Amino acid sequence: MAMITLRRxxxxxxxxxxxxSVNGAALLRGPSLVSEELDPKGARFVSxxxxxxxxxxxxxxxKITKAMKMVxxxxxxxxxxxxxxxxxxxxxxxxxxxxxxSTDVKKNVIVTISSDKGLCGGINSTSVKMSxxxxxxxxGPEKEVKYVVLGEKAKAQFVRDSKKAxxxxxxxxxxxxxxxxxxxxLADDILKNVEYDALxxxxxxxxxxxxxxxxxxxxxxxxxxEREAEAGGKLGDLDSYEIExxxxxxxxxxxxxxxxxxxxxxxxxxxxxxxxLGARMSAMDSSSRNAGDMLDRLTLTYNRTRQASITTELIExxxxxxxxxG
Amino acid sequence: MxxxxxxxxxxxxxxxxxxxxxxxxxLVRNCLKDPFKAEALAREKVHFSVAKWVDGKPQKxxxxxxxxxxxxxxxxxxxxxxxxxxxx
Numbered sequence: 302m303a304m305i306t307l308r309r310x311x312x313x314x315x316x317x318x319x320x321x322s323v324n325g326a327a328l329l330r331g332p333s334l335v336s337e338e339l340d341p342k343g344a345r346f347v348s349x350x351x352x353x354x355x356x357x358x359x360x361x362x363x364k365i366t367k368a369m370k371m372v373x374x375x376x377x378x379x380x381x382x383x384x385x386x387x388x389x390x391x392x393x394x395x396x397x398x399x400x401x402x403s404t405d406v407k408k409n410v411i412v413t414i415s416s417d418k419g420l421c422g423g424i425n426s427t428s429v430k431m432s433x434x435x436x437x438x439x440x441g442p443e444k445e446v447k448y449v450v451l452g453e454k455a456k457a458q459f460v461r462d463s464k465k466a467x468x469x470x471x472x473x474x475x476x477x478x479x480x481x482x483x484x485x486x487l488a489d490d491i492l493k494n495v496e497y498d499a500l501x502x503x504x505x506x507x508x509x510x511x512x513x514x515x516x517x518x519x520x521x522x523x524x525x526x527e528r529e530a531e532a533g534g535k536l537g538d539l540d541s542y543e544i545e546x547x548x549x550x551x552x553x554x555x556x557x558x559x560x561x562x563x564x565x566x567x568x569x570x571x572x573x574x575x576x577x578l579g580a581r582m583s584a585m586d587s588s589s590r591n592a593g594d595m596l597d598r599l600t601l602t603y604n605r606t607r608q609a610s611i612t613t614e615l616i617e618x619x620x621x622x623x624x625x626x627g
Numbered sequence: 628m629x630x631x632x633x634x635x636x637x638x639x640x641x642x643x644x645x646x647x648x649x650x651x652x653x654l655v656r657n658c659l660k661d662p663f664k665a666e667a668l669a670r671e672k673v674h675f676s677v678a679k680w681v682d683g684k685p686q687k688x689x690x691x692x693x694x695x696x697x698x699x700x701x702x703x704x705x706x707x708x709x710x711x712x713x714x715x
Contacts, residue, residue, distance in 0.1 A: 476675075
């Protein structure tokens, strides 16, 4: 079965290889006994040049993808370590305030984290899809939803259909290794430039090299936290904490919300960078494999065509010789 | 309880908790001795570009870049750790 498909592909290739001047030659010579397909410019056999060139380019592409895979793999190790360490930053906040993705508020800001570079599988599309779903969930009469977009790739996807909702876009984040100072300055910039009741941070959580979970982390504004705490529910326990010193509860909550946002952002950015590298690794791995498969197929076609021409030549010589002797 | 007294001051100066804590962190980093100090300061590089969008169109992006050592020294002289990065 495989042989049949291969032969069919070989035939298609042969017809692709010699399309030039087939029509012209036919017009000039008129009807001829020689097969047009085998005789483009007085040549006796199909040229294998095209296949050879293609093989060369596929080989080069394979080299590039292999190199990219190695680079991603070596970067991943360092980032993964930092990501796993950074999880300790948001966990206390979740223990204290809980994660409240379903809180219904008026001003929603969706912070979508994506990568600046491509060739990393579907992780950017998943976070964009997740953000759009959140947008739909949270939009309604008298409600406002805005996007804050991190990274080139998500920006490009949002520009297509939800331009109007973009509030801020941030790029070139990964020029230097990610660090807390950088992300906190960024978080500060976002806080100063948007009005929010709830910030919803969308990123790909790194699970393993092949598994990334699109995740939403919610940071509520101090007013909303207070309101929710009064209403009871998950945040009701907040009142049982004792506040030291002369600060009011509002001040504490304000500080907490700001710090929570920058910590969650830090973790989100790192998780996403880690997922990006993991996704790039597996994407490049599969594309190197594909290139290898393609190379095998092309080599087979090439050899088959070459052998066919040799066989034809041999047959011609032998039959010519036997015609002379006979 | 020095921090309690300081709260209204930095808040009324228009700083957020993040800026305040960053300034404090930077001060602590500056207290390190030299091989560690240079290392710690070099680690914390800030670089990204921000663009605000109005009516579906991006405005001119502004970039935040790390300071070169000379600029950094000047900035430190200018204000005692208040302005720890420049906005270009």
